[in-house]
Amino acid sequence: MTDTFDVAVVGRGIVGLAHAIAAARSGLRVVVIDRMARATGASIRNFGFVTVTGQERQEMWPLAKRARDIWADVAAHAEIKIVQTGLVMCARRPAAAAVLEDFMATEMGEGCELLTHAQLAARHGEVPYQHCAAALVSPHELRIEAREAMGAVARWMQYELGVHFTDPASVIGCEPCRVITSAGTIKAETIFVCPGDDLNALYPDVMAAHGVTRCKLQMLRLAAPAFRLPSPVMSDLGLMRYEGYSALPGADALAAQLHSEQADAVAAGVHLIAVQSADGSLVVGDSHDYGDSPDPFLHEKIDAGILEEFEAVLGQAPPTIERWMGVYASSSQQNWFTKEVDPGVHLTVVTCGAGMSTAFAIGERVVGAALNRNVMKVA
Ligand SMILES: Cc1cc2nc3c(=O)[nH]c(=O)nc-3n(C[C@H](O)[C@H](O)[C@H](O)COP(=O)(O)OP(=O)(O)OC[C@H]3O[C@@H](n4cnc5c(N)ncnc54)[C@H](O)[C@@H]3O)c2cc1C
Structure with missing residues (x-):
């Protein structure tokens, strides 16, 4: 498998989907890679509770308000029921x-x-x-029903936003403009790595430095x-x-x-x-x-x-x-972080139990900042 995209996203949990949506809505050609054929991690095991009240005051509360608004919009487009x-x-x-x-x-x-x-x-x-x-x-x-909503969001991304989801493949490593997977290499100008709680496979040193x-x-x-x-x-x-x-x-x-x-x-x-x-x-x-x-x-x-x-x-x-x-x-060090781990390769991890409530706003922020800066071109 060798293909070329503007943006590659590793991870089809809510954090990965959030980055992919932000990039696709900017008009970019986006591919999502995950070792699973559907989300099976934290993003489908949660309450589906998009919580604003009670979030940390300075950063998470505004992020949650923005993410809640994006959820409402995505839910309307992807025909996801707001249950409560x-x-x-x-x-x-x-x-x-x-x-x-x-x-x-x-x-x-x-x-x-x-x-x-x-x-x-x-x-x-x-x-x-x-x-x-x-x-x-x-x-x-x-509140949405997470185990149904994650699939509905992915389908909407695929059919309405044109996001490509690869067959299941493990990502072994990333380099500038290249994602190396168990099924081959994917080329993309910008790469967002959103591996959730997979602490050891990709960037374990960065994970450790952030106390994850x-x-x-x-x-x-x-x-x-x-x-x-x-x-x-x-x-x-x-x-x-x-x-x-x-x-x-x-x-x-x-x-x-x-x-x-x-x-x-x-x-x-x-x-x-x-x-x-x-x-x-x-x-x-x-x-x-x-x-x-x-x-x-x-x-x-x-x-x-x-x-x-x-x-x-x-x-x-x-x-x-x-x-x-x-x-x-x-992590006790921060609620989330993003780091450019290589030129054009960004690792984003939500390190608290509020990813469903904040990821859409985090993805929007990270992708916006990264795409303004990143001028790497696929070789
Ligand atoms: C029980 C529970 C209840 C919760 N309740 C809420 C709630 O109500 N509200 C709220 O805001 N938050 C809640 N959370 C937190 C929220 O679910 C998480 O913050 C969020 O789902 C994290 O999303 P993620 O995309 O980072 O991780 P995940 O959903 O785990 O997705 C990570 C994906 O990356 C893939 N991946 C990782 N490494 C690789 C690799 N090398 N190659 C290929 N694929 C890879 C994995 O296969 C996985 O699909 C809850 C969490 C849990 C567990």
């Missing part, structure tokens, strides 16, 4: 409600409301919210309950995991209380996100286990911790009908 909108963040404890009050006092609170339990119950009457001290209701989010490791998460699908959730639901433990909340003044007091009252959940990185699919079933998670080689096993105790938090917020959990794990690239 918004967010209900239930503060079970007064200390959590205090964090939400802090949040509402920032610019990030714009468009959000802080409700009492009675107001929340009146608004979403059929949802059996257990007692909460307060609830933040955000209108900013949207892996994060393993456990996920559950529950049978359809009797109610419909208008919006995804989160709770106190999530206020510690999302920097847009955890950096606020009241967060330390909440963290101390959670460490004391829910020590096992905190140790396992358990928090609650509950979203609902078109068929009524619920996707519920998750947990966070960090390390380069996470074990591949699903631990019942962790699932029990997730379900315990679900029941504290939404009452009796329906039966579990599916379980899976997912892994994403993670």
Whole structure:
């Protein structure tokens, strides 16, 4: 296989697709290469929750707002259903409600409301919210069914944007203007490498310099309950995991209380996100286990911790009908990075659990900057 393109993208996860869309929409001839015939990694294992509220304030929050708008546009073009909108963040404890009050006092609170339990119950009457001290209701989010949407986005890219997806091939290395794969060499003026949590195959030194490791998460699908959730639901433990909340003044007091009252959940990185699919079933998670080689096993105790938090917020959990794990690239040094690793070869990795929420904006930014600068021509 030898072919010539303006842009080659390694990786058909959401980060790779984001770069490919930005390049194709600039009128360029784009090829996407992946070792799999369809996305099977983090990008189909997630909640499909495009989260704005709670993202880190300086950089990720604006990126998420832009990415949400691109998602809405892509969803309309690719005929992807927006399954849910918004967010209900239930503060079970007064200390959590205090964090939400802090949040509402920032610019990030714009468009959000802080409700009492009675107001929340009146608004979403059929949802059996257990007692909460307060609830933040955000209108900013949207949710797609990731396992269906990733294929729909790729098909739209192929048939409407003219993006070429190669047969499955492993990328062994990249040089300026050349992608060397297990099936031959592909020539492209500019190359974007978006390998997700594949830390060791391509640019392991750059990955190491950015402190990239892996994060393993456990996920559950529950049978359809009797109610419909208008919006995804989160709770106190999530206020510690999302920097847009955890950096606020009241967060330390909440963290101390959670460490004391829910020590096992905190140790396992358990928090609650509950979203609902078109068929009524619920996707519920998750947990966070960090390390380069996470074990591949699903631990019942962790699932029990997730379900315990679900029941504290939404009452009796329906039966579990599916379980899976997912892994994403993670780093404590930055939420994402891009680096020109060779002339015209750019490595981009989202190193936090917010790739579905930010990749479209990151791809747009990285591709725009790279294509303005890169003057390499295919030899
Ligand atoms: C359980 C779970 C829940 C999550 N929930 C959310 C959420 O609700 N909202 C949110 O914003 N984010 C969420 N995330 C995070 C989000 O899913 C990730 O940040 C994002 O999917 C990462 O996308 P990616 O393209 O970098 O990686 P991936 O989707 O893993 O794609 C990487 C691709 O690169 C390919 N590849 C790598 N190396 C090579 C090579 N050498 N040759 C060929 N192909 C290669 C792989 O085959 C793979 O297809 C969640 C993650 C998980 C695991």
